[in-house]
Amino acid sequence: MSKKTTSPGGSKKTGSKLNGAEIRQAFLDFMAETGHTIVPSMSLVPSDDPTLLFTNSGMVQFKGVFLGTDSRPYTRVADSQKVMRVAGKHNDLEDVGRDDSHHTFFEMLGNWSFGDYYKQEAITWAWQLLTDVWALPKDKLWATCFEDEKGVIPRDDEAADIWRGQPGFDASHLLFFGRKDNFWEMAEIGPCGPDSEIHIDRGPEYCDRQGVPGHVCHVNGDCKRFLELWNLVFIQYNRTGPQASDLTPLPKKHVDTGMGLDRIVSVLQGVDSNYKTDLFTPLLDTIQKMTGHNDQQRADNFTPYRVIADHARAATFLIGDGVIPGNTGRNYVCRMVIRRAFRFGRLIGFSEPFLAKVAETVVEHYGAAYPEIVKHKDSILRTITQEEYRFQRTLDVGVAHLNAILTHLEEHGEKTLSGEEAFNLYATYGLPLEITRDVARERGLEVDEADFDRAREAHAEASRTEVAVVGGEDVELYRDLLHTLQAGGKLGPDGVEYDPYNEPEVEEPLLALVKEGRRVSSARVGEKVEVVLPRTCFYIASGGQVADTGVIAHFKNADDEQPTWEIHVEDMRRPAAGVVVHVGTVKVGTPREGDQAWAGVDQDRRWDIMRNHTATHLLHSELRYFLGEHVRQAGSLVAPDRLRFDFTHNGMLTQEELSRVTRSVNEAILANYEVRVEYLDREAAIQAGAMALFSEKYGATVRTIQIGEPELFSFELCGGTHVPETADIGPFLIVSEEAAAAGVRRIEAVTGRAALDLMQQRLGALENVATYLKANPAEVDRKVLTLLDENDSAQKEITRLRRELMRRDFETLMGKVEDVNGVPVLAAVVKDVDADALREMTDWFRARTPSGVAVLGSVQGNRPHFVASVTDDLVMRGLDASKLVKAVAKVVGGGGGGKPTLAQAGGKDPTRLTEALAQVKPTVVEGLK
Ligand SMILES: [Zn+2]
Numbered sequence: 001m002s003k004k005t006t007s008p009g010g011s012k013k014t015g016s017k018l019n020g021a022e023i024r025q026a027f028l029d030f031m032a033e034t035g036h037t038i039v040p041s042m043s044l045v046p047s048d049d050p051t052l053l054f055t056n057s058g059m060v061q062f063k064g065v066f067l068g069t070d071s072r073p074y075t076r077v078a079d080s081q082k083v084m085r086v087a088g089k090h091n092d093l094e095d096v097g098r099d100d101s102h103h104t105f106f107e108m109l110g111n112w113s114f115g116d117y118y119k120q121e122a123i124t125w126a127w128q129l130l131t132d133v134w135a136l137p138k139d140k141l142w143a144t145c146f147e148d149e150k151g152v153i154p155r156d157d158e159a160a161d162i163w164r165g166q167p168g169f170d171a172s173h174l175l176f177f178g179r180k181d182n183f184w185e186m187a188e189i190g191p192c193g194p195d196s197e198i199h200i201d202r203g204p205e206y207c208d209r210q211g212v213p214g215h216v217c218h219v220n221g222d223c224k225r226f227l228e229l230w231n232l233v234f235i236q237y238n239r240t241g242p243q244a245s246d247l248t249p250l251p252k253k254h255v256d257t258g259m260g261l262d263r264i265v266s267v268l269q270g271v272d273s274n275y276k277t278d279l280f281t282p283l284l285d286t287i288q289k290m291t292g293h294n295d296q297q298r299a300d301n302f303t304p305y306r307v308i309a310d311h312a313r314a315a316t317f318l319i320g321d322g323v324i325p326g327n328t329g330r331n332y333v334c335r336m337v338i339r340r341a342f343r344f345g346r347l348i349g350f351s352e353p354f355l356a357k358v359a360e361t362v363v364e365h366y367g368a369a370y371p372e373i374v375k376h377k378d379s380i381l382r383t384i385t386q387e388e389y390r391f392q393r394t395l396d397v398g399v400a401h402l403n404a405i406l407t408h409l410e411e412h413g414e415k416t417l418s419g420e421e422a423f424n425l426y427a428t429y430g431l432p433l434e435i436t437r438d439v440a441r442e443r444g445l446e447v448d449e450a451d452f453d454r455a456r457e458a459h460a461e462a463s464r465t466e467v468a469v470v471g472g473e474d475v476e477l478y479r480d481l482l483h484t485l486q487a488g489g490k491l492g493p494d495g496v497e498y499d500p501y502n503e504p505e506v507e508e509p510l511l512a513l514v515k516e517g518r519r520v521s522s523a524r525v526g527e528k529v530e531v532v533l534p535r536t537c538f539y540i541a542s543g544g545q546v547a548d549t550g551v552i553a554h555f556k557n558a559d560d561e562q563p564t565w566e567i568h569v570e571d572m573r574r575p576a577a578g579v580v581v582h583v584g585t586v587k588v589g590t591p592r593e594g595d596q597a598w599a600g601v602d603q604d605r606r607w608d609i610m611r612n613h614t615a616t617h618l619l620h621s622e623l624r625y626f627l628g629e630h631v632r633q634a635g636s637l638v639a640p641d642r643l644r645f646d647f648t649h650n651g652m653l654t655q656e657e658l659s660r661v662t663r664s665v666n667e668a669i670l671a672n673y674e675v676r677v678e679y680l681d682r683e684a685a686i687q688a689g690a691m692a693l694f695s696e697k698y699g700a701t702v703r704t705i706q707i708g709e710p711e712l713f714s715f716e717l718c719g720g721t722h723v724p725e726t727a728d729i730g731p732f733l734i735v736s737e738e739a740a741a742a743g744v745r746r747i748e749a750v751t752g753r754a755a756l757d758l759m760q761q762r763l764g765a766l767e768n769v770a771t772y773l774k775a776n777p778a779e780v781d782r783k784v785l786t787l788l789d790e791n792d793s794a795q796k797e798i799t800r801l802r803r804e805l806m807r808r809d810f811e812t813l814m815g816k817v818e819d820v821n822g823v824p825v826l827a828a829v830v831k832d833v834d835a836d837a838l839r840e841m842t843d844w845f846r847a848r849t850p851s852g853v854a855v856l857g858s859v860q861g862n863r864p865h866f867v868a869s870v871t872d873d874l875v876m877r878g879l880d881a882s883k884l885v886k887a888v889a890k891v892v893g894g895g896g897g898g899k900p901t902l903a904q905a906g907g908k909d910p911t912r913l914t915e916a917l918a919q920v921k922p923t924v925v926e927g928l929k
C-alpha cells in the first residue's frame with residue numbers, strides 16, 4: 001500500500017515524486033481524513049441503469065441519490081471510479097492514440113456531498129489537496145465560475161468569493177464562463193447547477209498552437225497550455241422545464257466532483273502526455289520488449305503503441321467486470337477493443353496473439369487498487385487471447401477483401417463505403433465497424449455509419465431482447481405521493497416497509513391507487529392499477545429472481561368467503577426511493593382508497609421460486625468445485641418453472657461433468673442443510689469468502705446466504721428468498737447445457753414440482769421407445785446403438801454412391817475442356833455442390849491435365865461460388881487463379897482470393913453464373929500475353 005498523508009494538507013511528500021498509484025491513494029486518503037466514506041468503484045457495467053452502456057462518469061452510482069430514487073447510509077463519499085467512454089455522446093475513440101489525452105477506459109477521482117457540505121468545503125479541500133498535499137504552484141492555478149451569458153440564472157458569486165478567500169489564490173485568476181462550460185445538467189429536467197473548474201497553466205512551452213495566427217493561449221482555449229484538472233459541480237436547482245422560472249432551489253444541495261486520474265498524474269509527474277505517466281509507460285515498455293523495437297522505432301509508431309496500451313487496459317477492466325467479447329452492446333465493445341488493438345498490432349509486426357502480455361502488465365500495475373482484475377486474471381488473459389485467435393483467422397482475408405472493395409470504390413470515384421458492405425465485413429470476417437473505418441480513413445474514404453446501424457438492426461431484430469426502462473417521468477408523481485402520505489402520517493420516514501422474507505401475507509389499509517400515471521380514489525373491474533400499502537411482503541424482481549404475484553382483496557366481514565373487491569398482482573416495482581407498488585388488474589368489485597386490504601403472495605409459486613433460488617446457489621458452488629475457481633456467475637434467472645444460470649467457462653461440459661454436478665447438488669439437497677441468512681459487514685463477508693456478483697451494488701451491510709455446516713457449502717451475497725432447509729428443494733435436474741456467449745455456458749435446470757413433471761415425462765417417453773423397439777427399458781440404449789450403426793453404414797453407402805455420381809459428372813465436364821491459345825481450359829457449372837466438392841474436382845482435373853486451367857462454379861443456398869485452379873507451369877507463364885476467381889466473382893457481385901495456383905470466391909447473384917464463367921476465356925488470353 002502507498003503513503004498515507006497524516007492530515008489534510010499535512011504531507012510533505014510533493015506530488016512530483018509520487019507514482020500514479022500513490023497519487024490515487026493520496027486522493028482517497030485526503031478524502032477519508034475529511035470525513036468521506038471511501039467506497040469501491042462501481043462496476044463498469046451499471047447495475048440498474050439500462051439506458052447506459054457503461055459507467056461513464058463518477059456520479060453514475062449516485063445518480064439515484066440525486067434523483068431521489070435511492071438513498072445511502074453516508075452523506076459524504078469519495079472513490080476512484082472505473083469509467084468507459086466509447087459510444088454516444090462521449091465517443092472519443094477516434095482520438096485515442098492519436099493525441100495525448102483521450103482514452104476508452106480511465107479512472108475518475110471524485111468526492112460527493114449528499115445534502116451535507118457545500119461550496120465552502122468543496123473548494124477549500126480542492127485547493128488544499130492541489131497546493132498543500134501535491135504542492136502545485138499556486139500562481140499557476142486558475143478557477144472558473146458560472147455567469148449566465150443570458151443573464152437569467154444568478155451568477156455564482158458564492159463560489160467566486162470562496163475562491164478569492166483561498167490562501168495564495170491570485171484573484172485575477174478567477175474567470176467567469178457561461179452555460180456551456182460552467183453549468184451542469186443531468187438531463188432536460190432534473191437536478192442541475194453551476195460548476196467551478198480548476199485549470200493549470202503549464203507554461204507557454206506546452207502550447208501546441210504556437211505561431212498560429214491569431215492564437216492566444218487561455219483557459220478553456222484550444223491549445224494544451226491550460227489544462228482543466230478538476231470540476232466541482234454544485235447541484236442546487238431542480239429543473240422542471242426549459243424556462244428560467246422552471247429552476248427551483250433544491251431543499252438539499254449536493255456536491256459532485258470529478259478529476260481524471262491520468263491527467264492529474266501527468267501534471268504531477270511533469271510530463272506532456274498521459275501516455276508518458278507511469279500509468280502507461282509499463283504497458284508501452286511491455287509492447288516494445290515484444291516488438292524488439294529501438295526507442296526511435298517506438299516513437300515512430302506512437303499511435304499503434306498507444307492504441308494497444310489503451311485498449312489492453314480497457315479490455316482488462318471490461319473482462320474483469322464480467323464483460324465478454326460478443327456481437328452486441330457491451331460485449332461488442334469488448335470484442336471491438338481487442339480486435340482493434342490486434343489490428344494495430346499487425347501494423348507494428350505482431351502476427352500472433354500478443355495482447356495478453358500487455359494485459360498482464362495492466363493487472364500488475366492496477367491490481368492493488370482494483371483487486372477484481374487480480375482475482376480474474378486468468379480468465380482475463382485467456383479471454384483476450386482466445387478473441388485474438390478467433391480474429392486472427394479472418395483478419396487478413398477480411399482486410400484484403402475490404403481493400404479490394406475500397407479500390408473498386410476509388411476506381412469509380414466514390415468516397416463512401418456502404419453500411420451494408422461494412423456490416424457484411426463484420427458478419428463474414430468479424431471486422432468491427434471501427435476497424436473498417438480505420439482502414440477506410442487511412443485511404444481517405446468514409447463509411448456510411450447510419451446505414452451500418454440499420455443493417456445491424458435488421459440482423460439483430462430476431463435476437464432482440466427488450467429492456468424495460470423504469471419510467472423517469474413518474475418519479476415525480478411517486479415522490480409527491482410519498483411526501484403527501486408521510487405528511488399525513490400514513491407512512492413513516494422510510495416510506496413503504498418492504499419485507500419479503502417473513503410473513504407471506506399482510507393486512508393493511510389501501511393507501512393509494514394509481515391509474516395511468518395519476519392518483520385515483522377508486523378503480524373498476526378490468527382496470528390496470530398500482531397499489532400502495534404501508535408495508536408489503538411481495539418480492540420485487542432483483543438479482544435474477546422474478547417478482548412475486550398474488551392477490552390484494554377486501555372482505556366485508558372477517559369470515560367472508562367472497563371478497564368485495566379483488567386485485568390480481570402481476571408485478572412489483574419501486575418507482576422512487578421509499579415507494580413500493582403492486583402492479584395488477586382489478587378482477588372483482590371496486591377497490592377504494594382507505595379500504596382495509598388483505599394482501600397475500602401466491603405461495604405455491606413463491607415456493608417454486610425459492611426452491612430454484614437455493615438450488616442456484618448449490619449449482620454455482622458445485623460448478624466451481626468441479627470445474628474450477630474460474631467459474632463465475634455471468635447471469636441468472638430464478639423463475640417458478642426453472643432456473644437459468646450463466647457462468648464463465650470454456651468449452652461444453654461433458655456428460656460426466658454434468659452428471660457429477662447433478663448428483664452432488666442432489667446430495668446437498670438430501671443432506672438437508674440449513675439455509676442461514678446473516679447480515680454482515682460487506683468487507684468482512686468478502687474476506688470470509690462470500691461470493692459477490694460483479695454487477696451488484698452493495699451498501700455497507702450486506703445480506704448473506706450460507707448453506708452447510710460445519711464446512712460452508714455455499715456462501716453468497718444475496719437479496720433473494722430461499723427455502724429454510726435444502727431438502728425443501730426436492731429433486732434437481734439439469735435440462736440443458738449450452739453456449740450463451742463466447743466463454744459463457746448456460747445451464748437450465750428444474751427443481752421440485754417441475755423436476756417431478758420432467759421425470760415422469762421422460763420415464764414415459766422411455767417406456768414408449770422401449771415398446772416401439774420391442775425391448776425392455778434397460779436395453780433401449782443398446783438397441784438404439786445397433787440401429788444407429790446400421791444407419792451409419794447406410795449413410796456411408798450413400799456418400800460412396802454420391803462420389804461416384806460426381807466422378808461421372810466430372811467425366812462429362814472433361815468433355816467441355818477447350819483449347820485457349822494452346823492451354824486446356826475448363827470453365828463449367830457443376831450442379832449444387834459445395835466448395836469442398838468443387839476443390840476435389842479441380843484436384844481430379846490437375847491429376848488428369850498436367851498443364852491446364854479449371855474454373856468451376858456452383859450455386860448453393862442461392863449463392864454462387866467458384867474454385868479456380870492453375871497448374872504451376874501456367875503460373876510461370878503469367879496466369880493467376882486468384883485473378884481468375886475475382887474476374888468471375890465480379891460479375892455476380894462478389895469477390896475472393898487465394899494463391900496463384902488455387903483460389904476461391906463467392907458472390908450474390910446466382911442467375912449470372914454462366915455469364916460469370918464466360919469471363920474465364922478472355923482472362924486467360926489476357927494473362928498469357
Ligand atoms: Zn496556446
Ligand SMILES: [Zn+2]
Nearest residue numbers: 716718719720
Ligand atoms: Zn442468490
